[in-house]
Amino acid sequence: MVLKLDKYQQEVLDYDGDFLLCTGRRVGKTYIMARKAVEYMAKHPKTPVVIVSLTEDQACIIMAMAQNYAKEYCPQLIGRGVNKSTLKSMHVNGGKMIVRPVGNTGDGARGFEGGILIVDEAARMPKLFWIAAKPILLTTNGKLWLASTPFGQKGYFWEKYNETVNLKDPNSRFKVWSISTEQVVKEREICASWTQEQRDGALRILAEDIREMTAQEYMQEYMGQFVNALLSYFPDELIDKCCILKRQPRNQEDKYYMGCDIGGLGKDCSSYEIIAKDRNDCLKHVENITTKRQYVTDTLKRVLELNTVWNPSQIGIDNAGLGVSIFHPLLNLSATKFKTVGLDNSTKYLDYEGKRHTKLLKEDMYQATKAAMENGTLLLLDDDTVRNSLRSIQQELVVSDAKESMIRITGRDSHITEGIIRSVWLAVNDKTLKLWVEAL
Secondary structure, X not given: OOOOOOHHHHHHHHOOOOEEEEEOOOOOHHHHHHHHHHHHHHXXXXXXXXXXXXXXXXXXXXXXXHHHHHHHHOHHHEOOHHHOOXXXXXXXXXXXXXXXXXXXXXXXXXXXXXXXXXXXOHHHOOHHHHHHHHHHHOOOOOEEEEEEOOOOOOHHHXXXXXXXXXXXXXXXXOEEEEEOHHHHHHHOOOEOOEOHHHHHHHHHHHHHHHHHOOHHHHHHHOOOOOOOOOEEOOOHHHHHHHEEEOOOOOOOOOEEEEEXXXXXXXXXXXXXXXXXXXXXXXXXXXXXXXXXXXXXXXHHHHHHHHHHHHOOOEEEEOOOOOOHHHHHHHHOOOOOOOOEEEEOOOOXXXXXXXXXXXXXXXXXXXXXXXXXXXXXXXXXXXXXXXHHXXXXXXXXXXXXXXXXXXXXXXXXXXXHHHHHHHHHHHHHHOOOOOOOOOOO
């Protein structure tokens, strides 16, 4: 079924040139970019299209939408045989659409020619990406389509938005659409693809989120505003300094710690992070594993497998959220009950005996991790998923009704970071005796 378009979506579809979509969440920007790309390829033979996002999975979402729309709009133009569609490519009218992850330096975009470059989550792209990616269009007189929810007043996406909207530069490259989630929810026409029940449900969720989120978070995520009060918790320079390691096998002389963030059957990932601690108390990130949509039994099995491989001294799990379904079984198994530690983000952590009633806020674990990164005692894997997770973390100074201030830390892609901070916290707070023996 071809969806009925919102007014701004129709304007985007009709526009011929470089454009920038600065929007709140869930407004249909991914769909309209996918649809516009298909229609453009159908009308312009042999057009190469490159879709770029932070991770390959995110870029593949646009590809999937494009393939679904192409089957309805121009099925006769879709490639077959050796040119049949895959998760990462589609041929339309002699042109090829591909997806690419960004990579740390943007090198994932090098070596390709594009008539159209689609950049998803453009506000979160590192500076080096733009240097590597924009020449894709150089020899094709190509078009650059950007879409994102804002991520602070920094970077290429903000600069081009500011140039067009605030400075009103007549030479600005981009046509800009600024669309809020509230605007779309309230103004979208009721139809088969957007029922009154859906509108009422969306309005209810927005009302709940505006109570649960800070004003700055709501302005960024739903109103599509560039909120400078929300700052990156881990600066890019610090991430680049620390994310330098390759995966390493187990070293008998090191002690190991595993931090887990459990995602369950929803869209969130589960993360399993292994930190090694050497005799000099230096911490090394040696393994990062993520899984999606797994049953509790499968998640428990993965934890036990990693326990066998790495034999960590401690295993840290959030015992207040989804992790509770794993926490209690681990306490009942002889292989893990003496090493499992519940790390509740908001209150305290407990060992298997229910002791250690020490207050432990989520911010404490983040601060310990950041401090270890800054003083050079923590090195992390040179892995794009790790870098992207760290980059997604934002901090905001919040003042309570009692006039007490605190740092609030949030992130849309925080699962890997949440696993890392738990393993780091265990490592820096492990006061057990060191058993290393120096050879004479």
